[in-house]
Amino acid sequence: MGTKEKSLTAVAALLLGLVFFVPIWTIDMDAPQYPEGIGMEISINKIEGQKKNDLLNINGLNHYIGMKEITPESIPELKIMPWIFAFLITSGLVIALWGNRNALLIWILLFVLLAIAGLVDFYLWGYDYGHNLSDDAAIKVPGMTYQPPLIGTKQLLNITASSWPGPGFYISLISMGLASYAFWSGKSSSKEN
Amino acid sequence: MKPIDNKKRRTWWAVPFIAIIGLTLYGCPSQQNLAGSSDAAQKVYVAPGEHDEFYGMFSGGYSGQMTVYGLPSGRHLYTIPVFSQAPVSGYGYSEETKPMLQTTHGFIPWDDAHHPEMSQTDGVPDGRWIFINANNTPRVARIDFANFQTAEIIEIPNAAGNHASPFVTTNTEYISAATRFSIPMDEETLENQDVSISSYAENFKGTLSFIKVGEEGEMNIDFQILVPGFNYDLSHAGKGPSADWSFFTSYNTEEAHTLLERNASRNDKDFIAAVNWRKAAELVANGEGREIPAPHYRNYMDHNEQRAKSELVETVTVIDPIENPGIIYYLPTPKSPHGVDVDPSGRYIIGGGKLSSVLPVHSFEKMIEAIENEDFEGEVDGIPVLNYDSVIHAEVENAGIGTLHTEFDGKGYAYTTAFISSEVVKWSLETFEVVDRIDTYYSPGHLMIPGGDSMQPEGKYLVALNKITKDRYLPTGPELFHSAQLIDISGDKMELLLDFPTDGEPHYAQGIAADIVKERQIRFYQLEENNHPAATKTEADTRVERDGNNVHVYMTTIRSHFAPDNIEGIKVGDKVYFHVTNLEQDWDVPHGFAMLGARTAELLIMPGETRTLVWEPQKPGVYPFYCTDFCSALHQEMQGYARVSPAGSNVPISYGTGN
Numbered sequence: 069m070g071t072k073e074k075s076l077t078a079v080a081a082l083l084l085g086l087v088f089f090v091p092i093w094t095i096d097m098d099a100p101q102y103p104e105g106i107g108m109e110i111s112i113n114k115i116e117g118q119k120k121n122d123l124l125n126i127n128g129l130n131h132y133i134g135m136k137e138i139t140p141e142s143i144p145e146l147k148i149m150p151w152i153f154a155f156l157i158t159s160g161l162v163i164a165l166w167g168n169r170n171a172l173l174i175w176i177l178l179f180v181l182l183a184i185a186g187l188v189d190f191y192l193w194g195y196d197y198g199h200n201l202s203d204d205a206a207i208k209v210p211g212m213t214y215q216p217p218l219i220g221t222k223q224l225l226n227i228t229a230s231s232w233p234g235p236g237f238y239i240s241l242i243s244m245g246l247a248s249y250a251f252w253s254g255k256s257s258s259k260e261n
Numbered sequence: 262m263k264p265i266d267n268k269k270r271r272t273w274w275a276v277p278f279i280a281i282i283g284l285t286l287y288g289c290p291s292q293q294n295l296a297g298s299s300d301a302a303q304k305v306y307v308a309p310g311e312h313d314e315f316y317g318m319f320s321g322g323y324s325g326q327m328t329v330y331g332l333p334s335g336r337h338l339y340t341i342p343v344f345s346q347a348p349v350s351g352y353g354y355s356e357e358t359k360p361m362l363q364t365t366h367g368f369i370p371w372d373d374a375h376h377p378e379m380s381q382t383d384g385v386p387d388g389r390w391i392f393i394n395a396n397n398t399p400r401v402a403r404i405d406f407a408n409f410q411t412a413e414i415i416e417i418p419n420a421a422g423n424h425a426s427p428f429v430t431t432n433t434e435y436i437s438a439a440t441r442f443s444i445p446m447d448e449e450t451l452e453n454q455d456v457s458i459s460s461y462a463e464n465f466k467g468t469l470s471f472i473k474v475g476e477e478g479e480m481n482i483d484f485q486i487l488v489p490g491f492n493y494d495l496s497h498a499g500k501g502p503s504a505d506w507s508f509f510t511s512y513n514t515e516e517a518h519t520l521l522e523r524n525a526s527r528n529d530k531d532f533i534a535a536v537n538w539r540k541a542a543e544l545v546a547n548g549e550g551r552e553i554p555a556p557h558y559r560n561y562m563d564h565n566e567q568r569a570k571s572e573l574v575e576t577v578t579v580i581d582p583i584e585n586p587g588i589i590y591y592l593p594t595p596k597s598p599h600g601v602d603v604d605p606s607g608r609y610i611i612g613g614g615k616l617s618s619v620l621p622v623h624s625f626e627k628m629i630e631a632i633e634n635e636d637f638e639g640e641v642d643g644i645p646v647l648n649y650d651s652v653i654h655a656e657v658e659n660a661g662i663g664t665l666h667t668e669f670d671g672k673g674y675a676y677t678t679a680f681i682s683s684e685v686v687k688w689s690l691e692t693f694e695v696v697d698r699i700d701t702y703y704s705p706g707h708l709m710i711p712g713g714d715s716m717q718p719e720g721k722y723l724v725a726l727n728k729i730t731k732d733r734y735l736p737t738g739p740e741l742f743h744s745a746q747l748i749d750i751s752g753d754k755m756e757l758l759l760d761f762p763t764d765g766e767p768h769y770a771q772g773i774a775a776d777i778v779k780e781r782q783i784r785f786y787q788l789e790e791n792n793h794p795a796a797t798k799t800e801a802d803t804r805v806e807r808d809g810n811n812v813h814v815y816m817t818t819i820r821s822h823f824a825p826d827n828i829e830g831i832k833v834g835d836k837v838y839f840h841v842t843n844l845e846q847d848w849d850v851p852h853g854f855a856m857l858g859a860r861t862a863e864l865l866i867m868p869g870e871t872r873t874l875v876w877e878p879q880k881p882g883v884y885p886f887y888c889t890d891f892c893s894a895l896h897q898e899m900q901g902y903a904r905v906s907p908a909g910s911n912v913p914i915s916y917g918t919g920n
Binding site: 121125207 | 819820845846847893894895
């Protein structure tokens with residue numbers, strides 16, 4: 069890998085540092101009784117309401133249908149994900165210094181696999197929350213589940229739930245793109261040599 | 262016999278026709294306003310989801326409260342409990358709010374509230390607070406616009422009746438208040454005396470109070486000015502060039518003590534007292550005046566602890582104008598003046614000539630000149646009386662009969678209510694001539710233009726606060742509510758837009774652009790900032806504790822349950838304190854707490870707030886409690902039980918939710 073590729077790889081790795089500061093996913097909910105909207109933002113290390121008490125109020129709503137309370141402290145992914153990203157950043161930087169193209173390929177593949185695993189995990193998480201409802205729920209609609217969509221918009225009772233990637237996700241995509249470009253660019257330059 | 266000529270015959274023909282027309286119109290006094298009523302309807306229509314342009318803050322009169330109306334719709338938005346207990350929320354009943362109504366006469370859960378007055382910055386309403394007086398037991402309350410709740414009430418000592426109150430100076434440095442009734446006061450201590458009422462002229466005195474307002478709005482009586490034993494009626498602070506002065510109307514300069522209707526209406530002229538408050542404040546700051554015992558309560562909401570506290574202030578500083586010349590002058594004003602209003606430029610002082618056929622307008626500039634030239638026509642109790650002809654700027658002719666109050670549109674016009682002739686009269690501040698008049702239904706007292714007593718009136722609407730309703734609505738019984746009328750003053754001609762009913766007996770009102778208030782609103786109280794000593798911030802902390810005969814229930818509410826909702830171990834003879842914390846952190850989700858047999862009221866607890874209800878059960882049994890504010894689909898299920906055992910039984914305290 070030339071200096072350009074090494075630099076690109078380093079940038080790709082360092083860019084991931086931004087993911088610590090912005091949400092990776094957002095879930096918006098619209099309902100007539102929430103004229104200003106209500107929603108949550110999922111980051112790699114925390115889940116927060118879009119407004120100060122949204123999470124509290126979402127939990128308040130969810131308890132009528134028997135959904136588990138969303139307590140960020142009890143979600144193990146929020147503890148693991150920062151380490152995964154820390155690993156991607158450090159390994160990416162090491163590869164950038166080392167300049168090994170194969171290692172970069174492995175880094176990219178690993179990143180993609182982790183991203184897919186993350187999405188699958190997120191889907192399963194949504195599935196669990198939406199399906200695994202308390203038998204004591206006050207409101208039961210036969211056949212109704214409350215799983216939010218992975219991506220897109222879905223009507224859940226009177227609530228329109230919209231789930232979309234947040235800035236953290238796009239930053240990860242850009243990082244992947246830069247790394248792939250560095251790999252591809254390194255390939256063509258090695259041919260010329 | 263002389264034949265009737267044709268011309269005359271035609272005239273006679275017309276008589277029955279005129280009579281019929283007359284009969285048709287009889288009972289339709291508003292006929293003249295019906296033209297263009299669809300246009301008027303459009304002007305007051307506020308579509309669903311849209312907000313009114315102004316908040317109108319109306320005094321509640323004998324309701325003791327303040328009511329909030331949207332303008333131009335005339336919709337009643339809210340009632341703020343101030344001086345009267347309010348079962349609607351438990352104000353004045355709950356342990357947290359009871360201290361607000363503490364006075365040196367004891368707990369006084371009612372009053373007669375007359376004049377709302379907004380805080381101002383640079384002579385313009387700033388949307389921080391609104392003050393209102395208690396006319397009966399002299400008090401002034403401050404209401405916070407952030408939550409529309411009464412934040413503070415201060416008692417005014419050495420006063421009897423608090424009518425000319427509370428009027429603010431242009432930067433809310435002071436609120437003034439004057440005694441309505443003079444009383445016999447001890448020369449040294451100003452203590453109310455046990456003397457013959459017929460010794461009025463010799464023994465009775467009055468006071469003008471100046472309440473200093475702090476950064477956070479906290480009020481304290483900085484000084485009182487001792488004044489002759491007249492009745493003090495209304496006031497307004499000056500502005501612009503006259504900003505250092507306050508003006509107070511007086512009647513009964515005759516110093517009569519019985520049948521005032523006749524005996525206080527003898528003098529051709531009474532006085533407007535012009536008080537140089539800045540000079541008086543400086544004198545007091547430099548040690549003039551004397552501190553005398555004058556116990557009075559200052560009650561305030563401690564926001565940190567979410568409960569009201571009462572503080573007894575022991576003294577007040579009194580300053581005597583005889584010993585300190587230059588702080589007060591009298592402007593002779595015909596005749597038994599009621600209102601006194603200062604125009605937006607601060608140049609004119611307009612007296613409401615209640616029994617006068619002209620409306621007197623004094624000039625501030627001439628007043629200062631007369632003071633400098635010592636152009637006095639006499640003095641009363643050491644206070645110089647200025648020469649009427651030297652200070653009067655104009656007398657507005659034909660300004661109606663029984664002129665009371667004047668407000669301004671900021672476009673060079675003044676609007677005066679005439680009680681007896683039942684109209685609002687518009688006149689020019691340039692020519693001092695009447696340019697327009699409109700009938701009101703009926704007999705207006707005060708009138709209000711948003712910002713109309715400030716340096717920047719919003720000259721769009723005028724509200725006439727009428728005293729008599731008569732036939733304007735469906736009859737509701739012998740007591741009819743008082744009617745307000747919204748009048749469009751944006752054009753050359755005043756146009757009546759709307760009648761709307763009000764609550765209590767509103768006297769004065771003030772208006773402010775809704776945008777200024779809206780941005781200051783808080784929507785719920787932050788639970789983490791709730792430092793109420795009996796707050797319970799999570800369900801895990803809920804508990805019931807016995808302390809002798811007192812049982813303390815630390816309870817929480819959240820949609821849709823109480824924690825705990827089953828309580829046992831209470832005995833007859835116990836005093837049960839329900840300390841209820843509303844855990845919600847969303848706007849418009851208060852929860853109520855109502856207990857069967859509770860002798861005070863329910864509680865209405867705002868999100869994040871703690872309130873305490875005391876219950877003294879009289880008989881054994883199981884008593885339900887429930888939420889009174891519809892909160893969710895499962896609101897009706899939001900309930901619980903408290904078991905009461907006979908006195909002396911040994912049922913242990915136990916409690917729980919969802920077992």
